[in-house]
Amino acid sequence: MAKVDIVRILGALDLDDVESVVDINCGAPELAIALHHRYGCRINLIGVAPGGKLDRVNEGKLSDYLRQLSEAGIDDTAVRLVTRWGNLKPTDVLLSINSFGARHNIKALAAIMDKVFHPQSRLVIEVRKGSGTYPFLAKYGGCNTLIAPTDKTNGIAVMSVEPKNQPVGEWSEIAQELAGKNGFFTDCGEHSFLYVPRGDTLVVTFDNLDIAMTKREERRPWGFSFIESEGWSMLGVMANGWTWFRDDAVVAEFDRLRDSGFFDQFKRVVFYGASMGGYAAAAYSAAAKGSTVFVISPQSTLDKEIVPWEMRYKKVWSRDFSGHYGDASISSQTAADVHLMYDPYV
Template structure:
């Protein structure tokens, strides 16, 4: 009777790609017990895989890496030796090893040749007796991370020895790649006379490393190499780079890998390959941006399929394909890439109605995220992007763009906004930077004065009893009504381009209550750090403007929330209602605030600078925030005065106002807060509506997965799906 074996492997933490999911599930489906050791949460482990804490084997948070490749392979080389010592009979397999049939080897010596006509041994599949001398010798050798390996080339060995003699020994992390891997294993196997115990090439490596690309070509190229000896097949994780660069992080259609994922029910589009080493692929681009919400994404020229698919999977966003050529012109007939692009999206689950194709300038609309990859500024002249920047970006948008050295892109784009480097690559010897572009206020791009449409509208709204003042960058609109004054802070671009009626936030809502309104508008993402704004508040305070009212309430969200708290200092005793506010964006005060680079150079000093300090003079400061958004929570924690009331909205994100609006409870909450009648009890009673809110359900479900609680996720998934469809949860449930 064949010996029943268990295999073990390691994943430090973080989500698996479909390749690791495939390999783990292949052992489960073959009926072979497989244990996955880890140190951090892994949200998407296939069912049936045994989970164990890596600290049972090595208690550490210091994971050795090869410096040049930013790879945990070095720590994995060490971990497997300790696992074999502490788990007798277990066979180590890398997470890119696929199980063709159970490994039922009687001997504890399980390893194989990795190259034809060579005695070199690979350690992707490795079994050794726990008490063997060869294992003991390797553990002794790896106990000294500065040891000079006797098995590297003489020139390199001499270099390491000279460094050691000079008192500067070379740490293993700076030594040659694989020094604790196949090179070391082969050396000690030879030293102990165990080479004849090695399995033949076709056992684990019928496709050797030099031919690894076969894995992503036609299935027949791999199947022709498989034999009756093949039990576990090394798929070579280095293929992930090719898959990520050329095939959107997904298995190539018709390849052996595509055939395997179909056989095991793996859905690659839910876990595409997002990066390799330090290189980020397009499939992981949107996730890496860590954007709070993307309602719409545009692909300018059709060069970013993988990024768009990733955005849709993460945000369920609308997709806009902009069919423009590299001169910035729209072709008379639909470009060939459009149909291929649509087919790709639909093949990966995107419904046709979520995709819109734009082929006329008149049909361009602002999107939250614009992608300009390998296009204007890289392979096409940057000047042709100008009309798309004007038409496709609102002040809360971001664009990811590729910038080729000496293309003139930086000075051109600096007239429209600011760029932040995301990554760099070399394209035929020419450096290309991938940058995150944020638009800046229109006046900084050469426009003088306020929007003329807004100025005319504002003067009309103010009427003869009110007033409108502006300096091009900011404006004040006062509309007198009753004895309560609401001072609101808004972004002009959002009001004019994204809000029906093109009016300041809450205009009609405030009017219905009979309240007076002072609307302060920023013409861009300025955080109101303009001396003119401070002067206006000083003047209003000096003339007794705020003293005319029985109640004064300052209101705003995010940037506006900062301003509401900061400028409340002009009216001591006023109330503040702030949604997801920043306390300041002064890097000297909040060095952990990594957002809003566009305003990092602004001056946050002065009496209206630190909102957490200034708002101490208010009667009450009500802050709504998500405690699970670390940066928002950090700002909320800085408001320490006794007048502060924190209302927690778990898992609703930074833009929780839109979430509350979609839940149908924002108006009641804001009305209660502005009128001074909202109690904590009332707030949390209304917040119960989140139980039926899709975003909250999604975040709660994902949180259960992140905490390795699959059964809890299943129960929640069944609860949600019994009451209606939820695409995200339905798809993830298929993997559970």
């Protein structure tokens, strides 16, 4: 079994919140404990037979697992043994250590992966060289290899599920209704802009369409309800996929809004986002000089010439991070205030 580097895995997850973890065949008690202590998440345990069907967990292994959790101070109410298919719910982190990918064929896990993955899920997996794990996982998302598998030892990888492209027609109808007569909805193809006018404070948010349409019952941009309750105006920028909002059409639209004086009508303009959206909020804040920026765990750029060590977001490597909105650490310098929130332990 490969050595599990807890600190590296927590960093590679790149998640601000984890509500639930599913551990396959009780393979990663130390990691489950660390995740619970870090996020306060629920720990769900499932037994899976080599063929991929739910099965009983070995009683001795389960007893030892529960003992370790108890000794770590984790209450019984935070742990659940899932034995029925109907009780298996979407999860934030799926753990497959010393199991599928290493001991069993990863393809057999497809039905469970399809059941538990949502647009922001992560898979922590032990990988045996030559197992075919990487080609199989490519259809789900991008893998960040923390320890490369060799002929003698297994490796460890963290896979991030890639949001699926959503039909824009349904979102277009929702957005146009939200915009009303005084707002606007601009479809830029891969991205869109929704403006909802209210008060003299404007909040500009950045979100992924797949998450908004599949993970939120109200199907609204990130922060919509809170911004509405405060009586603030909103400009919601949506991406249909992992784009980091690097698109000539997005650049052109922010330039148009800037040059038309759109931002000047507000007493206060706030740019707000997390991770990919955090990058965009900081980068595009240059369109409204003197604005306030609130970002959670952002990146400054994914330009490989500047950050050759960044291996988590291979999907976006082909995007152009040049131009006046390219490097968020530079373009955000025109803001009056930048508030950056991050976890110093990951």
